[in-house]
Every structure is written in C-alpha cells, then in structure tokens.
Amino acid sequence: MEKVRIGLIGLGLMGTPHARILKKVEECDLVAAAEVDEKQKKVAEELGIKFYKNYEEMIEKETLQGVILALPNHLHAPIGIACAKRGLHLFVEKPIAPSVAEADRLIAAAKENKVQILVGHQRRFSSLVEKAREIVTGGQLGRLVGVTITWALLKPGSYYEGPLSWRKEQKGGGPILINLIHEIDNLRYICGEIDEVYAQVSNRIRNFPVEDTASITLRFKSGAIGTVFLTDCSPSLTSWEGTTGENPLLYSDFGNCYNFFGTDASLLFPQMKRRYYADPTKVGWNYPITEQGYKIPREDPYIKEFSHFCRVIQGKEIPRTSGEDGRRTLEVTLAIKRSGETGQPIRL
Amino acid sequence: MKKVRLGLIGMGMIGKLHAETMSKMKDIEFVAASDADAKHQKTATELGTKFYQSYKEMIGKDTLDGVVIAVPNELHLPVGATCAKKGLNILMEKPIAADLESADRLIQAAKENKVILMVGHHRRHNPMIEELRRIVRGGEIGKLVGVTVLWSLYKPKDYFKGPFAWRAQPGGGPIRINLIHEIDNIRYICGDITRLYAEVSHEARKFPVEDTVSISLRIAGGAVANIFLTDTAPGNVGYEANTGENLFFYQSPQNCYYYYGTEGVVTFPGMKKFFYRDPAKAGWQYALCEEGIKIDREDPYTRQIRNFCGVIQGTEKPKIDGVDARKTLEVALAIQKSGETGQAIVFG
Ligand SMILES: NC(=O)c1ccc[n+]([C@@H]2O[C@H](COP(=O)([O-])OP(=O)(O)OC[C@H]3O[C@@H](n4cnc5c(N)ncnc54)[C@H](O)[C@@H]3O)[C@@H](O)[C@H]2O)c1
Numbered sequence: 001m002e003k004v005r006i007g008l009i010g011l012g013l014m015g016t017p018h019a020r021i022l023k024k025v026e027e028c029d030l031v032a033a034a035e036v037d038e039k040q041k042k043v044a045e046e047l048g049i050k051f052y053k054n055y056e057e058m059i060e061k062e063t064l065q066g067v068i069l070a071l072p073n074h075l076h077a078p079i080g081i082a083c084a085k086r087g088l089h090l091f092v093e094k095p096i097a098p099s100v101a102e103a104d105r106l107i108a109a110a111k112e113n114k115v116q117i118l119v120g121h122q123r124r125f126s127s128l129v130e131k132a133r134e135i136v137t138g139g140q141l142g143r144l145v146g147v148t149i150t151w152a153l154l155k156p157g158s159y160y161e162g163p164l165s166w167r168k169e170q171k172g173g174g175p176i177l178i179n180l181i182h183e184i185d186n187l188r189y190i191c192g193e194i195d196e197v198y199a200q201v202s203n204r205i206r207n208f209p210v211e212d213t214a215s216i217t218l219r220f221k222s223g224a225i226g227t228v229f230l231t232d233c234s235p236s237l238t239s240w241e242g243t244t245g246e247n248p249l250l251y252s253d254f255g256n257c258y259n260f261f262g263t264d265a266s267l268l269f270p271q272m273k274r275r276y277y278a279d280p281t282k283v284g285w286n287y288p289i290t291e292q293g294y295k296i297p298r299e300d301p302y303i304k305e306f307s308h309f310c311r312v313i314q315g316k317e318i319p320r321t322s323g324e325d326g327r328r329t330l331e332v333t334l335a336i337k338r339s340g341e342t343g344q345p346i347r348l
Numbered sequence: 349m350k351k352v353r354l355g356l357i358g359m360g361m362i363g364k365l366h367a368e369t370m371s372k373m374k375d376i377e378f379v380a381a382s383d384a385d386a387k388h389q390k391t392a393t394e395l396g397t398k399f400y401q402s403y404k405e406m407i408g409k410d411t412l413d414g415v416v417i418a419v420p421n422e423l424h425l426p427v428g429a430t431c432a433k434k435g436l437n438i439l440m441e442k443p444i445a446a447d448l449e450s451a452d453r454l455i456q457a458a459k460e461n462k463v464i465l466m467v468g469h470h471r472r473h474n475p476m477i478e479e480l481r482r483i484v485r486g487g488e489i490g491k492l493v494g495v496t497v498l499w500s501l502y503k504p505k506d507y508f509k510g511p512f513a514w515r516a517q518p519g520g521g522p523i524r525i526n527l528i529h530e531i532d533n534i535r536y537i538c539g540d541i542t543r544l545y546a547e548v549s550h551e552a553r554k555f556p557v558e559d560t561v562s563i564s565l566r567i568a569g570g571a572v573a574n575i576f577l578t579d580t581a582p583g584n585v586g587y588e589a590n591t592g593e594n595l596f597f598y599q600s601p602q603n604c605y606y607y608y609g610t611e612g613v614v615t616f617p618g619m620k621k622f623f624y625r626d627p628a629k630a631g632w633q634y635a636l637c638e639e640g641i642k643i644d645r646e647d648p649y650t651r652q653i654r655n656f657c658g659v660i661q662g663t664e665k666p667k668i669d670g671v672d673a674r675k676t677l678e679v680a681l682a683i684q685k686s687g688e689t690g691q692a693i694v695f696g
C-alpha cells in the first residue's frame with residue numbers, strides 16, 4: 001500500500017520532535033514542513049524534507065493527504081480550516097482550539113469538507129492507558145464508584161521564563177489548560193463522560209495570573225465520582241510525568257498517580273496493580289487483599305498516534321480522539337477553570 | 349498525686365476497648381463500668397471492675413472524677429448532661445453529639461457545671477499525627493500547598509446487619525462514622541476549614557446513606573485539600589488499613605495522606621519526607637531526596653485516657669474540647685448538606 005503523504009505545520013517545541021517521529025512511522029511519508037521561523041529550516045534539511053516559510057504555499061504546491069498542526073493554539077482553527085478547505089485531513093495538537101466556539105468552527109469546516117480530525121491527546125495511545133481502559137470498561141473492577149488523580153510536581157522557575165512567559169498568562173497558560181487537560185482526557189477515555197465539575201483554585205504560591213494549585217471534584221455520567229489534586233509547585237513525583245516514565249526528559253520514580261475504585265476491585269495506576277478479595281466468603285476490611293499485576297508492553301505513544309492518523313486517512317480506522325471528543329475535553333477543562341473563578345459547581 | 353477515679357458508660361464496640369485500656373493503666377482507678385445490656389457484666393468482671401446496668405446508679409453511688417461515655421450518638425447529650433450535673437468530667441466519644449443543637453446544649457451543660465468536656469477523636473493522640481502537625485505547622489515543608497486523603501475500605505455485609513442496621517440509615521453512613529475522623533485530622537494538623545464542596549453517591553450499595561464521597565476543601569491560610577472516601581471498593585487504603593493502630597483491619601503498606609508543601613512532601617503513615625536538596629537542581633527533571641521520620645509508636649487510646657486524667661488534675665489541656673469537636677461535626681454535616689444540595693458551603 002502506498003504511504004500517506006503528510007505535511008507538518010509548525011516546527012516549534014512540539015513540531016520538531018514530531019517531525020523526527022513522523023520519519024519513523026511506517027505508513028507515513030513526511031513530505032514537507034512549514035514554519036514562519038526560517039531558523040528551523042535546518043530541521044527540514046536534517047530530515048531531508050522540503051521546507052516552506054508559508055504553509056499556504058506548501059499545501060498548494062505539494063500533493064498532501066493530511067497535515068499535522070503543531071501551532072500556537074490560536075492558529076489551530078484558522079489554519080485548520082484553510083487546510084480542510086483544501087481537502088486535507090487534520091491532526092491538531094491539543095487543545096483542539098483555545099475556545100469551544102473556535103473548536104465548533106473547525107469541526108464544522110472539517111465536516112463540510114469531508115475530512116477527519118484527530119486531536120493530539122497522545123496519552124490515549126499509551127499502552128498503560130489502553131490497558132486501564134480495557135480493565136475499567138471490561139468490568140474487571142465491577143461497577144466503577146470513583147477515581148482519584150494526583151498531579152503534583154515542581155516545575156522549575158525557568159519553565160515560566162523568557163519566551164515561555166505566556167505560560168503564566170490567563171490566555172492559554174496555567175497548569176489547568178496546559179497539563180490538567182491531559183488528565184481530563186485520560187479520565188474521559190477510561191471512565192466515560194464527565195458531567196459535573198467543581199474546583200477550588202489558588203495562585204498563592206507563585207502569585208502568577210494563572211493558578212498553581214487546584215482541588216477538584218468530578219461526577220461522571222455513569223454515577224462514579226472523583227477527585228483531582230493538581231499543583232505545580234511542590235517537590236513531588238506523584239504525577240503522570242513523575243510515575244509513568246513516558247517523558248524521557250523528566251524524572252520518574254514509577255510510583256502511582258491514579259486510583260480507580262470499583263465494587264469488585266481497585267486499580268493502582270501506572271503500576272497496574274489490581275486489588276481484590278480472592279475468596280468470595282472473605283470479603284471485607286478485615287480480610288487479606290490479593291494483588292494482581294499486568295504485563296504492559298512499552299511502546300512509543302507518538303508513533304502509535306501518527307500511524308493511527310495515517311490509517312484514519314486511509315479509511316481503515318476512525319479517529320480515537322475525534323474533533324467532538326477533543327472539544328468535550330476542552331469544554332470540561334474550561335468548566336474547571338470557570339468553577340475555580342466563580343466558586344460554583346458547573347453542570348455540563 | 350491521688351489516682352484519678354474513672355467510670356465508663358457504654359461497653360459496646362468502642363466502650364469495650366476503653367474498658368480494656370483503662371484496666372491496664374496502673375496510674376488510674378477504673379472504678380466501675382455500666383451498660384444497659386447486662387451481658388457486659390462478664391467483661392467488667394474479667395477486667396476487675398464493678399458493673400452497673402444503670403449508669404445513673406453508678407454515678408450516684410460511686411465517687412468518680414470523670415466518666416468515659418461510649419453510648420450511641422443520640423444519647424451523648426442526655427447521658428452527658430446528666431453526668432455534668434453530677435459534677436463529673438467527661439470524655440465523650442466522637443461525634444460530640446448527634447447534631448449541632450445537641451452539641452451546643454452539651455457544651456453549655458459542661459460550662460454551667462464547670463466540668464471538663466473532652467471528645468474522643470483519639471487520632472489526635474497518635475504520635476504520628478502529632479508529628480505530622482508539628483512538621484506542617486512548624487514550616488518544615490515550607491508553605492502548605494495542599495493535602496490528599498484517601499479512604500477506601502470495604503465494609504463487609506454484616507457491618508450493616510441486625511443490631512447494626514442503623515449504620516445504613518440516616519444518622520449512620522460513612523460521613524458521620526468515618527469521614528469525621530479525616531476532617532478532624534485535617535483540622536488538627538492544618539487548621540480550620542473555610543469552604544467545601546462534596547459529591548456524594550449511594551449508587552453502589554443503594555442505601556439511604558452514602559457509600560462514596562469526593563470532596564474539595566479550602567483550609568484557613570489558603571491550602572486546598574481533596575478527600576475521597578468509599579466503603580464499597582476493595583482498596584484497603586485508609587487510616588485503619590495502613591497505620592496498624594487497630595489490627596482488626598487487614599494492613600497494607602500504603603500511604604493514605606500526602607501533605608504537599610513548597611519545600612517538601614510528607615507521606616502518612618509511611619512517614620517519609622521528600623524534597624530537593626540542591627536548589628539549583630529543583631524541578632521535575634531531577635531525582636527527589638527521601639528521608640525517614642522517626643517516631644516512637646504509642647497506643648492513642650491509652651494516651652487519650654492519660655490526657656483526660658491530666659486535664660482532670662489540672663496539669664494538661666484537652667487535645668480536643670467540646671467547642672473544637674463541634675466544629676469538626678459542623679464540617680462533616682456540611683459535607684452531607686453540600687452533597688444533598690449540590691452547593692458549595694462557605695464557613696463564616
Ligand atoms: N500533546 C502534548 O503533550 C503537547 C505538549 C506541548 C505542546 N502541545 C501543543 O502543541 C502546540 C504547539 O506548541 P509548542 O509548545 O510546540 O509551541 P511553540 O511556540 O514552540 O511552536 C509553535 C511553532 O509554530 C510556528 N508558527 C507560528 N505561526 C505559524 C504559521 N502561520 N505557519 C507556520 N508556523 C507557524 C512558530 O514559529 C513556532 O515555531 C500547541 O497547541 C500546544 O498546546 C502539545
């Protein structure tokens with residue numbers, strides 16, 4: 001079968017490693033990249049792909065089937081729509097857009113032009129998440145009653161400095177929009193739809209316009225409930241980044257950051273330990289609890305994600321994170337932010 | 349110094365434990381015990397103390413300095429007020445009373461009769477909890493950022509059966525019975541609670557009372573906290589399952605509390621402190637340092653009675669008096685209310 005012809009737009013922090021990974025994806029033929037910053041031409045040269053300063057020129061001149069958008073959030077919709085009009089399938093980095101209204105515009109354009117959207121929530125391709133989803137949705141915990149998530153770590157001062165100082169601004173910055181959105185997407189993927197959120201948000205440690213800490217409650221459509229504790233200013237490894245080892249640039253102790261609780265068993269994640277009472281006549285807090293482990297293959301989620309995108313373009317698979325799905329994750333995340341501001345729970 | 353003369357009212361589940369504790373303490377006089385149910389005569393005899401079926405007869409006939417009261421919650425006020433009128437100092441089991449109005453009347457009765465009213469939130473007497481309080485309040489982990497509390501113990505079916513059916517009815521339930529201890533711990537370690545929101549669910553057991561609760565709190569000073577509690581999932585994580593305080597509960601070596609500060613994190617009951625040693629290498633890309641906290645273990649129930657005696661002798665202050673315990677009850681009831689109304693609750 002012929003390879004899928006892909007173009008990449010944006011060779012920044014995310015786009016540059018994406019370009020390198022795309023070269024490794026079997027189904028993919030990375031044809032060209034577009035980036036307004038000409039300094040990044042060297043990346044294209046290194047990878048032996050064409051470079052354009054102007055993405056419009058790229059999509060006009062090259063015969064492409066799909067594009068990867070690794071652009072600042074506010075450009076996702078406008079550039080995404082322009083590409084959709086050319087009949088190009090869209091891989092859009094998360095969040096799908098900065099607002100739900102813009103996400104809607106992008107989704108509508110994709111529909112009109114009959115192209116697919118895949119939103120870049122790469123954790124859905126983590127083999128740990130895939131397994132957790134299989135365990136929860138497959139009923140191996142019984143009825144899910146609750147879930148707890150901790151995302152606690154210390155971002156170094158440099159994270160918010162210099163050209164990255166936008167991260168402390170309300171418009172697109174802050175750990176809720178940048179980081180928590182991944183936790184929310186994981187939760188939605190593993191446990192189902194979230195329809196109520198409440199958050200207490202605080203910026204009293206860093207004193208930035210954006211939050212540094214949040215304590216959140218959730219209610220799922222299924223009736224399960226949950227808590228999320230989030231802080232980026234405490235020396236802790238109890239977070240996705242500090243426990244899964246999926247980001248090679250960050251330190252990980254391979255501990256746990258999520259707990260899933262069901263009526264028949266609970267699951268410690270990402271250690272993937274399922275705990276249950278093995279003897280049905282000895283069920284309760286005074287009896288020994290049995291622990292079962294799972295063998296999980298270590299795979300690169302990005303490679304899986306991009307090869308999925310190629311198969312979506314070939315019509316072999318449907319997007320694991322569709323535009324609507326990415327929009328809902330954004331909507332829930334924005335509701336958490338709003339609840340933190342108003343002090344009121346929000347029903348979605 | 350003269351030995352303190354104590355009596356006990358109520359010899360059920362917790363009363364029996366108090367009886368055993370007091371009978372072992374050489375420096376007090378465990379004068380008598382009473383229970384409306386004559387079957388407890390046997391325990392009294394075994395422990396070498398007098399038995400009365402009527403507590404009124406006991407407090408009328410015997411010369412006592414104080415009484416430990418471990419009767420059902422609705423009786424805390426009538427029994428407590430009767431003892432106060434007799435001029436007896438009181439160690440009342442938690443919660444202080446069945447509702448806030450009864451708590452107020454009991455506090456008033458103690459005040460009018462100039463007797464001590466101490467409340468049996470025994471965890472405050474656990475040296476590990478005291479150490480945690482010292483660490484947090486002493487600034488050893490910097491500014492407190494947040495707290496997470498987990499409590500997932502599976503209650504067996506017979507916990508709710510026969511004479512214990514009340515536990516599944518309004519007035520029972522894990523918020524009043526179990527969660528109240530978690531609230532009291534947070535209050536003792538960190539300070540008062542200023543705002544809260546709770547998601548409350550009874551969908552797994554389908555009892556009139558809740559089985560699962562997820563909470564977001566704000567603590568005076570600005571830190572936030574999450575509590576997740578369920579009594580219907582095999583998690584075996586929670587104070588009783590992890591501290592080894594009561595070996596009736598199967599023990600797992602897990603942490604149920606994390607205290608997150610700007611300079612360090614403390615886990616409980618693992619009693620480990622995590623921090624970055626080198627400020628130039630502080631952040632998510634670096635390994636964390638780990639330090640054990642040394643604690644001498646001591647039985648909190650014995651220390652509680654000892655504190656009660658010290659207060660009677662005028663050499664100590666109560667770890668928790670009536671007014672303090674009323675606040676703990678107020679928060680627990682507010683959690684229930686928040687769950688029912690779907691509203692956040694702010695404390696004046
Ligand atoms: N999935 C994840 O875990 C993850 C992680 C980080 C960032 N992201 C997302 O990736 C996207 C990009 O983030 P980033 O950190 O790489 O930002 P970045 O600022 O480093 O990169 C964006 C790049 O786009 C370029 N650009 C801007 N306008 C352009 C245009 N009209 N044509 C071509 N190039 C243009 C910029 O010059 C820049 O190099 C964001 O949506 C972000 O949310 C996702």
Ligand SMILES: NC(=O)c1ccc[n+]([C@@H]2O[C@H](COP(=O)([O-])OP(=O)(O)OC[C@H]3O[C@@H](n4cnc5c(N)ncnc54)[C@H](O)[C@@H]3O)[C@@H](O)[C@H]2O)c1
Nearest residue numbers: 358359360361362363383384385418419420421441442443
């Ligand atoms: N601190 C803790 O960890 C802890 C643990 C369990 C219970 N408690 C508290 O202790 C109290 C008792 O709980 P329990 O679980 O032991 O209940 P229980 O039902 O096992 O015991 C109550 C006892 O009081 C007796 N009683 C009832 N009316 C009496 C009267 N008028 N005079 C004398 N005795 C009378 C009953 O016969 C029974 O033996 C409750 O307030 C409960 O909340 C505290």
